[in-house]
Amino acid sequence: xTSKHTGAQIVDGRRARGARTxxxxxxxxxxxxxxxxxxGLSIAHLAARIGTAKSSVHASFGSKEALQVAVVAHTRDxxxxxxxxPALKTEPGLQRLSALxxxxxxxxxxxxxxxxxxxxxASLEMDGRPGPxxxxxxxxxxxxxxxxxxxxxxxxxKGEITAGTDPAQLAFALNAVGMAANWQSQLFxxxxxxxxxxxxxxQVLAQHKxxx
Amino acid sequence: xTSKHTGAQIVDGRRARGARTxxxxxxxxxxxxxxxxxxGLSIAHLAARIGTAKSSVHASFGSKEALQVAVVAHTRDxxxxxxxxPALKTEPGLQRLSALxxxxxxxxxxxxxxxxxxxxxASLEMDGRPGPxxxxxxxxxxxxxxxxxxxxxxxxxKGEITAGTDPAQLAFALNAVGMAANWQSQLFxxxxxxxxxxxxxxQVLAQHKxxx
Numbered sequence: 001x002t003s004k005h006t007g008a009q010i011v012d013g014r015r016a017r018g019a020r021t022x023x024x025x026x027x028x029x030x031x032x033x034x035x036x037x038x039x040g041l042s043i044a045h046l047a048a049r050i051g052t053a054k055s056s057v058h059a060s061f062g063s064k065e066a067l068q069v070a071v072v073a074h075t076r077d078x079x080x081x082x083x084x085x086p087a088l089k090t091e092p093g094l095q096r097l098s099a100l101x102x103x104x105x106x107x108x109x110x111x112x113x114x115x116x117x118x119x120x121x122a123s124l125e126m127d128g129r130p131g132p133x134x135x136x137x138x139x140x141x142x143x144x145x146x147x148x149x150x151x152x153x154x155x156x157x158k159g160e161i162t163a164g165t166d167p168a169q170l171a172f173a174l175n176a177v178g179m180a181a182n183w184q185s186q187l188f189x190x191x192x193x194x195x196x197x198x199x200x201x202x203q204v205l206a207q208h209k210x211x212x
Numbered sequence: 213x214t215s216k217h218t219g220a221q222i223v224d225g226r227r228a229r230g231a232r233t234x235x236x237x238x239x240x241x242x243x244x245x246x247x248x249x250x251x252g253l254s255i256a257h258l259a260a261r262i263g264t265a266k267s268s269v270h271a272s273f274g275s276k277e278a279l280q281v282a283v284v285a286h287t288r289d290x291x292x293x294x295x296x297x298p299a300l301k302t303e304p305g306l307q308r309l310s311a312l313x314x315x316x317x318x319x320x321x322x323x324x325x326x327x328x329x330x331x332x333x334a335s336l337e338m339d340g341r342p343g344p345x346x347x348x349x350x351x352x353x354x355x356x357x358x359x360x361x362x363x364x365x366x367x368x369x370k371g372e373i374t375a376g377t378d379p380a381q382l383a384f385a386l387n388a389v390g391m392a393a394n395w396q397s398q399l400f401x402x403x404x405x406x407x408x409x410x411x412x413x414x415q416v417l418a419q420h421k422x423x424x
Binding site for chain 1: 249251252328332333335336337349350353354380381384385387388389391392394395396398399400408409411412415416419
């Protein structure tokens with residue numbers, strides 16, 4: 001009984017260390033992917049960056065595809081913490097849509113990722129490469145558009161957003177503003193102001209807001 | 213005199229053949245870059261795709277960077293033919309802005325590039341890689357935004373667009389719609405309708421149009 005218990009503790013301890021290592025590897029892989037692209041990410045490259053053996057990275061993920069999927073999942077977690085969670089503390093509908101825009105812009109402004117938003121660049125990079133990584137990105141982006149659409153529908157139901165508004169069309173327009181802010185800041189650097197993104201987001205919402 | 217003339221003809225003939233080969237290589241490189249990314253493009257990969265010797269591709273470009281810059285320039289030429297030239301036949305200002313949006317959407321709809329717009333994906337891909345290719349993309353995109361801004365300014369001067377409109381802000385919003393249409397069609401395929409992009413473009417213009 002005691003030895004079994006100890007055995008379980010050892011296994012748990014190993015698992016916890018494995019999880020910590022895997023978590024650290026994924027966090028590093030996200031930064032690497034933001035610069036090199038999701039396709040440029042490789043187990044060898046990640047091992048070299050961390051200064052560990054290729055075999056140990058391989059043991060944690062098994063394949064490049066599994067590493068790519070883990071990077072998408074970890075990026076999703078970061079976006080939940082930085083963009084989604086703060087917005088969930090506001091009222092659903094128009095207020096939450098504003099908070100999501102502000103969360104997105106300040107997340108970009110803080111340069112969370114070395115090379116810009118992993119999901120934005122990966123979604124363009126992976127289009128010609130069907131597979132689990134591409135499916136994972138499409139699923140996360142669909143989830144994000146659904147969150148926008150749900151809040152648009154709530155805003156319409158509450159009378160904050162005009163009745164004729166098409167939730168999918170408005171979600172497309174809002175998402176476009178955020179993608180473009182990421183893109184222009186990546187391409188033009190310091191000469192791009194995130195306030196252009198903030199104003200863009202507010203203007204799209206203003207167009208569909210019920211006149212008060 | 214005669215032999216000199218003949219010599220010049222030979223040189224001209226060689227140049228013309230060289231130019232034809234280079235043009236065919238660049239056209240193929242643009243398609244390859246749309247799938248593999250501008251960074252994924254290599255002289256070896258292009259030679260393999262065309263079924264020619266690596267040395268002959270190298271002779272035409274000299275370096276991967278020169279090949280990337282040539283791809284950006286050729287993509288710009290394609291966009292001038294398909295998007296800009298038709299719009300230049302319309303009146304400057306609001307009418308031309310509408311035509312540019314329609315040109316962009318129908319260019320995307322026709323799937324001109326195997327893997328989507330080279331400039332859209334390359335600009336996100338190259339952000340962490342300073343150099344001539346990145347500079348070439350930034351210059352083309354700056355040129356595109358300037359074209360939008362110029363027509364917005366013309367629209368304001370003609371009284372078609374409201375006086376308080378900020379040309380850079382409106383150009384950002386229009387460009388965002390086009391980038392997002394490319395992005396969603398790449399990621400979601402057939403389930404994305406370019407009419408969402410067309411409506412998005414029209415809604416942005418409608419918001420800034422002088423009430424009639």
